[in-house]
Amino acid sequence: MLRLRFALFVAVALVGGLLSFGAAQSARQQTLVIGGDWTDLITLDPGVAYEFSPVPILDNTYQRLVQFPGTDLSHVVPDAATSWDIASTPDGGTTITFHLADATFSTGRPLTAQDVVWSFDRVIHINGPSAFLFTDVAGLKVGSTKALDDKTVQLTLPKGVNPQIVLAMLTFNIGGIMDATEVQKHIQGNDYGQHWLNDHSAGSGPYMLDRWDRGSQVVLVTNPKYPNPPSIKRVILRYMQESNAQRAALTSGEIDIAYNFTPDAFKQAEQNPDLKTYKTGTFVMQYLGMNSGPGAPFADNRVRDAVRYAIDQDGIISNLLGGLGRKMQTIIPYGLLGADTTVYYQHDIEKAKQLMAEAGKAGGMQVEFLIPTGACGGGVPCADLAATVQSDLAKIGITANIKQTTSAQLYTIYRQQAAQLVLAQWSPDYPDPNGNASPLADFNAKSLAWRNVWNDPHATQLVNEAATSTDPAQRKAIYAQLTKYVAQNGPFAILYQPVYPIVSTAKVDGFARSAQGDVDYTAITKQP
């Protein structure tokens, strides 16, 4: 009898153990843990956030009217809107009328046109760091967004604003639609619910915010009201600033995806059968800015040309970046309309020396070379990249004296037009060629062309023509002229367009990251 009881006990314990092991396994399979440096997360309010880390979080929690299909950013497709019509107004402006799909917020309420109006007007009222996209770029005001009925919403754009640019911009988290009724319940003072939205979400996307433990993790769980439940039920973004820590945690299986591998570690990961590597796109441009103002070291375009001939881009990409970059010499990056991949400058030291001589600088010159601390595009230390550039320039008689500062200090100097030669990065504010063309080629935009004191009316004219043209083919043709012109006359020597290296365990399937930083968590599955 005693023996029987013991056998029974062992059997029950075994079954219990197996069941709990099975449950733990299944929980692991349904949980995706992503390690990365998320320290730039300061808000999870889609109407305010303007950093890189919140992008995938907000894209998975809030629907927008339109979205980009996966990693293809050349055209928009429906999201909360099933279709839209663009029409001209008598005063030369345009309207975009969106017809909404049936969607339900995680709170259980249906998504209506009134929610869209409230969400968009809220962005303008708050006037956060990203609000200029609505107010300056799209020319929206309170009242520009109108609900024609529960399922139809209309945007009125002033004359000169290109609706194609606005559509591209609405894919960004600023276009996230929130449950107005819910958020209004949690307004404190005049914060429009900003405080509440840091720890809760009120969207209709496939996931909702479970918790944000500052400095530790952001946890998303599936939205029970979303029509197609995804395979991954819980997404955890774990703060891991150190790439070594990420590598260790990925190897042990504690995290599934790591966002910050160094080029060296990435190379090793490519050889490891237990890991998968992804070279995801970016719109980032790593470049040298050359002060071209009167009396500045690079005032003569022949000197700028000499720099462009002197830089060994292929050497930088293969030796320094380990292939984590694409060669590029123009101001519109791969992935956007009008991207120009022409190689205008082949590495040619003799030609560069000749140009220096023609500019009267045969005896060489000295410049201060401002560079940031930390990593540059593609994860390479900026100091290493600067040293390579320095040695390339030395070959043509330019002595670049490196001065390394924090990014914040660097941009303070750069913004005062006080940098002679600067190593910097740029990525567009919104995924449209105008997001690069205007700041880089139009002096009046008071951005990069201005910082490098390059005022060229022809470039400005081309920028404006392209910005207002609504015909994609015509825009493309104007951008072809503009990119060639700026490549050969502008104040930049573009070094490369980095790819963003990401590594996952071999168990992860379906991961893809767009150049904007979007990741569709619903497309991801995890093998046991």
Add this chain to the structure above:
Amino acid sequence: MLAFLLRRLGYLVFVIWGVGFAAFFISHVVPTDPAAAALGSNARPAQIQAYRHKYGLDRPVYQQYVRYMVDLFRGDLGNSLRTQRPILSDLRDFFPATFELTLGAMIFAVFLGVPIGVLAALYQDRPTDLVVRTLALVGGATPVYWLAILALELFHSRLGWLPGPGELSPYLIEPHRVTGMMVVDSAIAGNWPDFVSSLRHLILPAAVLGAFSTALLARMVRSAMLEVLSQDYVRTARAKGLAGRVVVLKHAMRNAALPVLTVMGSLLGSLLTGAVLTETIFSWPGIGSYATSSAINLDFPAVMGVTLVAGLAYSLINLLVDVLYGVFDPRITYA
């Protein structure tokens, strides 16, 4: 005793004022613009100007200082430029994790450093002593960030004995936040898997952070014990026929405790600063990580908040050490 305490607390106010003054002016002579840092590289001049105005950064430094001090006396450390939250809320979120880690490191240092120091003294110039002295030398000379990466690689990646970065396994649900210390909170919640996981997560960073302190403590205990062991009263105790254990534990160690205590006080301070590196590598959500990201982003109010809290903690620890002197040595009186 009370008069002593009050006087020391009075001094504390001056110390904190001094720390705050230094932190404020150092952060304001940095030739850069926190507004530009907060708004990023793409920000337009008008945006930067508006931001500077909103946070009073466009006012003269002395005005900013007066305003800061007035707010400080009201118990308001201001808002973080980066997180846009009150710094006190940020510190409340981040401090418990650092406290837990520092406490873990101190426990590690005391429970390892003191016994090996005693052993080294008892077996002076013998192999045990040599091993302890070598370990103490290596432990004291190894940079904490290097040790952290090495420990993570060996004990987590290669051997798999201990979990990796973070406070808790990501596959577990966090306990309800009571103290903010994961081990304590999971114990309060009676959540056994969380308790085990958080304790295991604490071991590696605490050991790494405590390595330097262990080494220093071992050396201090060794030399203090050597000195005490040669004293007359120890010889007398031995002559009385007392057991060796009683002589060491009751007579010698109590008297050797005083210099050790002094070292422990200053060690706690160094643990707080060491936590910056350890927390960054072990993804530990404490004020070290917070200070690092605040400093990188030129979030001056947050940096000043952290500095003040660290200064306060350091001063209070030193006060505690002074009070404990009397406990260990009744000859000391507080006038």
